Every structure is written in C-alpha cells, then in structure tokens.
Amino acid sequence: xxxxxxxxxxxxxxxxxxxxxxxxxxxxxxxxxxxxxxxxxxxxxxxxxxxxxxxxxxxxxxxxxxxxxxxxxxxxxxxxxxxxxxxxxxxxxxxxxxxxxxxxxxxxxxxxxxxxxxxxxxxxxxxxxxxxxxxxxxxxxxxxxxxxxxxxxxxxxxxxxxxxxxxxxxxxxxxxxxxxxxxxxxxxxxxxxxxxxxxxxxxxxxxxxxxxxxxxxxxxxxxxxxxxxxxxxxxxxxxxxxxxxxxxxxxxxxxxxxxxxxxxxxxxxxxxxxxxxxxxxxxxxxxxxxxxxxxxxxxxxxxxxxxxxxxxxxxxxxxxxxxxxxxxxxxxxxxxxxxxxxxxxxxxxx
Amino acid sequence: xxxxxxxxxxxxxxxxxxxxxxxxxxxxxxxxxxxxxxxxxxxxxxxxxxxxxxxxxxxxx
Numbered sequence: 130x131x132x133x134x135x136x137x138x139x140x141x142x143x144x145x146x147x148x149x150x151x152x153x154x155x156x157x158x159x160x161x162x163x164x165x166x167x168x169x170x171x172x173x174x175x176x177x178x179x180x181x182x183x184x185x186x187x188x189x190x191x192x193x194x195x196x197x198x199x200x201x202x203x204x205x206x207x208x209x210x211x212x213x214x215x216x217x218x219x220x221x222x223x224x225x226x227x228x229x230x231x232x233x234x235x236x237x238x239x240x241x242x243x244x245x246x247x248x249x250x251x252x253x254x255x256x257x258x259x260x261x262x263x264x265x266x267x268x269x270x271x272x273x274x275x276x277x278x279x280x281x282x283x284x285x286x287x288x289x290x291x292x293x294x295x296x297x298x299x300x301x302x303x304x305x306x307x308x309x310x311x312x313x314x315x316x317x318x319x320x321x322x323x324x325x326x327x328x329x330x331x332x333x334x335x336x337x338x339x340x341x342x343x344x345x346x347x348x349x350x351x352x353x354x355x356x357x358x359x360x361x362x363x364x365x366x367x368x369x370x371x372x373x374x375x376x377x378x379x380x381x382x383x384x385x386x387x388x389x390x391x392x393x394x395x396x397x398x399x400x401x402x403x404x405x406x407x408x409x410x411x412x413x414x415x416x417x418x419x420x421x422x423x424x425x426x427x428x429x430x431x432x433x434x435x436x437x438x439x440x441x442x443x444x445x446x447x448x449x450x451x452x453x454x455x456x457x458x459x460x461x462x463x464x465x466x467x468x469x470x471x472x473x474x475x476x477x478x479x
Numbered sequence: 480x481x482x483x484x485x486x487x488x489x490x491x492x493x494x495x496x497x498x499x500x501x502x503x504x505x506x507x508x509x510x511x512x513x514x515x516x517x518x519x520x521x522x523x524x525x526x527x528x529x530x531x532x533x534x535x536x537x538x539x540x
Contacts, residue, residue: 192490193497238490289497295490418513 132186134196137204142166157291159208160281160306167207175203178216180479187220188227191234193289197223201287202279208286209279215257215272217479218335222247222280225337230471236339237290240297241370243467244304245284246340246379247277248452250323253333253477254311261311263456266343266381277307302342310454316384317453318391325397326474333477338379338450339470341370344463348386353393356386357400361407363463364442367414370468374426375444377471379464380404381454386461397451405446409439480534484510504534 142149149166153159165171176183176199183200190197202219211219226233226245236243249259260270268274290296298305314321323334348359364371364378371378382390390400412420413436424434430444443449450472454462466472483491483505495503508527512520 192494195497238494289493293489295493297487297490 132196133182133184134186134198134201136184137198137200139169153208158286160278160285162278162306164208165210167204171207172200172203175206175211175213175216176200178213178479179203179220181220188223190223190227190284190288192238192295193287195287195289197283197287202283205282205286206275206279208282209275210271211275211279212257212272215276215279217477218247218249218253218257218276219279219283220479221335221475221477222276222337223283225335225473225475226280226284228473231337231339231473232467232470233284233288235469236467237284237288238295238297239467240299241341241467242298242300242302242305243339243341243470244302244308245280246304246338246464247280247309248322248336248338249276249309249311249333249477250314250321250336251328251333251477252331254314259309259311261313261454262316265310265313265454265456266308266462273309273311274307277309280309281305281307304340304342308340310381312452313384313454313456316387318387319397319451319453322450322452323474328474328476334474335477336472336474338377338464338472339467340379341465341467344465346461346463347459349459351389353390353395356389357403357407360461360463361404364404364408364465365410365414366465367410367416368419369442369465371442371465372410372415372440373419373423374468375430375448376442376466376468377448377450378442378466379450379452379472381452381462381464383455383458383461384453385457385459387453398447400451401449402446404449405441405443408442410442412436412438412440415440480504480506480531482506482508482531484508484512486510506531506534 150163153164179199181199185199186196188197202223206216206219257272259272284290312321324330328334346363350356412434488507491505
C-alpha cells in the first residue's frame with residue numbers, strides 16, 4: 130500500500146510488569162494472556178528486521194480497517210513475545226489476510242469459530258524455529274506460539290475484532306489464541322505447499338487459512354484405499370460451512386500416512402481427486418433448514434438440490450489442500466475451513 | 480442505510496464509525512431468526528418495512 134500513518138502513541142508506564150498488564154487488561158489490548166511490554170527499545174529491535182519505513186501502511190485490517198503500519202505490527206509482535214527475526218513473517222501474513230479472496234471481513238466478524246492458521250514454508254521455517262514435526266499444532270515451540278499469537282493481536286488490536294464487539298464468534302476456539310506451524314517438507318513425498326502454489330523451492334512463504342478447527346484422524350491401516358476412505362468419511366460433516374458453500378478444506382497428513390499414499394503411487398493431485406469423490410455427502414444428512422441454505426449458496430453450481438444429491442465438499446478437487454506435518458505416528462488432522470474463504474500465500478520478502 | 484439484527488448492532492455501529500459514517504442509519508430487527516419459521520420472518524419483515532422505507536428515504540428514526 131502506498132500509504133503512511135502516524136507513528137504510534139507513547140505511554141509513560143511504571144516499570145512494573147503487573148501494572149503494565151493491568152493497563153493492557155483494562156484497555157482490552159491483550160488476548161487474555163500476559164503480554165511483553167512493548168518498550169521503545171523492544172520495538173526498535175523488532176523494527177531492525179523490516180525493510181520498509183515504520184510508518185508505511187502494510188494493510189487496512191477489517192472489520193475496523195485500522196492501519197497496520199510496520200510499527201504497529203512490530204508492537205503487536207513484541208506484545209506476543211516474538212523474536213525480532215519473526216517480524217517479516219508477520220508483515221507477510223498481514224498482507225495475506227487482507228487479500229479479498231481470504232474474506233477477512235467475514236472471518237473477523239462471523240459467529241463461526243474460524244481462526245487464522247499460519248503455515249510457514251521454505252528456509253525461513255527452519256531459520257525461525259517454526260516447528261513442523263512432533264506436536265507442531267500444539268504447545269512448546271516459541272515461534273509457533275508467538276507468531277500465531279502476534280497475528281491474532283494484529284487482528285484484534287489493529288483490525289478491531291474484540292470478542293463480543295466486532296468479533297461476533299458464538300464460541301470461538303482455542304486456535305484463536307495461536308495457530309501456526311511449518312510444513313514438514315523433509316518428510317513429505319511430494320512438492321511442498323509453496324512450490325505447489327507457484328513459488329520456488331528456495332523461497333520462504335506464509336500461507337493463511339481460515340480454519341474452523343482440528344479433527345484428529347487416527348488410523349493404523351497401511352492400505353492407501355482404506356486410508357483415503359477413513360479421511361473422506363471424516364470430512365463428511367453435515368453442519369459444515371464447506372459443504373454449505375463449497376469450501377477449501379485442509380488435511381495435515383502425518384508423514385507415515387503420506388508415505389502410505391505415496392508408496393501406492395498417488396500424487397498429491399490424485400489424493401485430492403479421490404478425497405473429493407469419496408467425501409461426496411448425501412444431502413439428506415443435513416437438516417432441512419441447512420439444505421435450504423445449501424440450495425441458496427450452491428444452487429448455481431449444483432442445480433436443484435434434493436435429499437439424494439451428492440454434495441461435494443468443495444467446488445473442485447484441487448480446492449482440497451494437503452500439507453505434510455508432524456512427527457512419527459498414525460495421526461493426521463482434518464481442518465475444515467470457514468467455507469467462504471480461500472487460502473492466500475505470500476512470499477516473506479522483508 | 481443498512482439493516483441489522485439486534486445481535487449485530489454493536490458490530491454495525493462500530494464498523495460504520497470505522498468507515499467514516501458514524502451516522503449511518505441502521506434499521507434494527509430482533510434476533511435470532513434461526514428458530515423462526517419463514518412465516519414468522521415474513522411477519523417481522525412486514526413490521527419493520529415502514530422503518531426501512533423511512534430510512535431509505537433519508538429520514539432518521
């Protein structure tokens with residue numbers, strides 16, 4: 130964006146962590162967890178990792194359309210406890226979430242529990258220590274925890290999506306605190322996500338996904354056909370925004386499951402095609418009222434929808450997305466999407 | 480003007496202000512609709528159609 134905004138206001142605050150956290154709590158500038166005070170020195174350290182001027186507006190963030198300047202992103206990164214080297218990831222993620230196809234307005238203001246899942250690919254993942262292996266969607270890795278948290282603070286503090294105000298989530302979900310991992314590229318039998326999406330293998334990227342949550346898929350089968358059937362049956366989920374609107378569901382395949390599929394000679398594209406076919410759901414599984422919503426939303430795509438109509442989870446097989454993530458074990462994760470959203474990938478260029 | 484259910488008035492007003500239109504007229508309809516039949520929703524629409532027409536014509540509530 131060719132826009133700049135004034136530098137952030139400075140507050141005199143007591144040199145007392147508890148007092149500062151009281152201030153953040155009162156003003157609702159936190160996510161409910163204690164913050165790292167964004168002192169001038171800490172913000173300056175963070176800003177050394179940006180190429181652009183501090184006052185440059187990276188994006189206008191819905192629903193409040195606050196100006197996400199480089200400096201304001203840095204302040205939220207400090208609050209979240211990020212290493213200064215992570216700032217470029219956050220700048221790229223902020224640029225990504227405001228792309229129209231991501232539908233940030235809907236994601237921020239909806240009653241749906243949707244969180245923003247960040248996937249880091251390329252050399253930056255290792256350099257920053259973004260965990261792609263054991264427990265990569267869980268706790269324990271500083272980069273995963275703080276990068277995901279920092280983006281949430283950007284969305285809340287700059288975008289204005291405060292729970293109960295402009296964030297209208299009925300219940301929300303734990304991923305709204307933080308939701309970030311890297312792809313386990315070393316363990317993947319296929320091209321990594323960023324290469325599939327048109328970037329060079331040496332590029333570093335961030336991909337943002339409007340993710341409803343995580344559903345574990347634990348199966349010990351070694352048969353590719355059975356594995357795909359188990360995945361497809363997990364995807365069939367009647368009260369689902371993906372089936373309602375034609376979405377972009379994701380699977381984070383454990384390396385062992387990915388290897389089974391690869392050994393059977395299946396490409397990523399073929400896995401997607403078979404999942405798309407296998408997860409077609411009889412419309413009668415939905416409630417009558419939800420079927421009316423599907424008719425409104427997908428009538429142009431699918432024609433008249435009756436109880437026997439087989440609903441595909443997405444418009445096209447290629448709209449199902451796969452990454453390989455995690456460590457050893459017989460687990461993969463299904464991550465349904467918000468439905469009205471498309472993932473966006475941006476190169477980390479700072 | 481815009482139309483908003485009671486559950487979304489806070490969002491609507493905040494967003495109108497953020498976009499530089501704090502005085503945007505908002506017609507407010509009782510929430511929720513999810514438990515209502517289509518006939519009940521039609522009845523609500525008929526009740527508030529005059530308000531909506533007045534706001535569209537530029538008159539404040």
